Amino acid sequence: MAALVLPLLASSCYAQYWGGPWGGGYHASTAAEGYQRGLADxxxxxxxxxxxxxxANVNQQEANAAYIENRNRAQEVWFDMRRRNDAFRAEQAGPRVTSEQIFRINAQRAPKRLNDDQIDPVTGELHWPLLLTSMIYTPYREVIDAGFENRHxxxxxxxxxxxxxVVKAVDSMYDELKKRIRxxxxxQYIDANRFMEALSHDVRFPSS
Structure with a gap:
């Protein structure tokens, strides 16, 4: 405070002299008045x-409060959008599949063994689709027929x-069919492929 007062006092005292080097007189105020004015300044x-x-402190506090409020609001909006998105996906997905339903679905998708229309349940004779009776497949059929008859x-x-x-003969015959799809x-190909798919699965069972 003293460092600020002294220069102002000196300035006030100097202000009493108004004539300068060219002559004149002094200001009417006293040194006490100059001191009081300097102190007031x-x-x-x-x-x-x-x-x-x-x-400035108030403005800074208001700015900080506004920042925190905006950040909290942004977080609330983000979480609200996420909840809405999750709800929409859940609605689109429908009810969750139970373990029992999954088991049934997998069972339906699993390959089937030869049915009674494809193999004689009494004799074990295979009922080949017409396409697979072609001479191209004769070497495979002979091995497969003998194997299934023996198993039965x-x-x-x-x-x-x-x-x-027998397994290798079935796999080789199936590969030959797939190569000739065109x-x-x-x-004809669909019927033959369906038969070979069931045959390929059935032959994996050692017993009939």
């Missing part, structure tokens, strides 16, 4: 500084090697 400046500082008579394949021989009428 200091007090007024200090008060203005305090007021400006207070306003004995209840199972005689040994591992015999079983694998050579056949669509419905």
């Amino acid at each position: 200091v007090v007024r400046s200090q008060g203005q500084y305090n007021l400006d500082t207070s306003r 008579q004995k209840g199972s394949f005689s040994d591992f090697d015999a079983h694998q021989t 050579d056949y009428e669509p419905q």
Whole structure:
């Protein structure tokens, strides 16, 4: 405070002399009046500084409060949008599938063994679709027919090697059919493919 007062006092005292080097006289105010005026200026400046500082603090606090409010609002909007999105997806997906339903679906999708229209349940004779009676497939059919007849008579394949021989014959015949897909009428190929799919699954069972 003293550092601010002294220059102002000196300025006030100097202000009493109004003539300067060209002559003249002194101001009518006294040194006491100059001191009081300088002190008032200091007090007024200090008060203005305090007021400006207070306003700046208030503005900063208001800005901080607005920032926090905006951030909280943005978070609320984000979580609300997420809840809406989750609800929409759940609605679109429909009810959740139970474990029992999953089991039934998988069972329906699983390959089926040969049915009674494809294999004689009494003799074990295979009922080949017309397309698969082509001479191209004769070598495979002979091995497969003998293997299935043997499995039906004995209840199972005689040994591992015999079983694998029939499995390889079925796989090779199926591959041959797939390679010739463009050579056949669509419905003929569909019937043959359906039969081979069931045969390929059925042959994996050692017993009938």
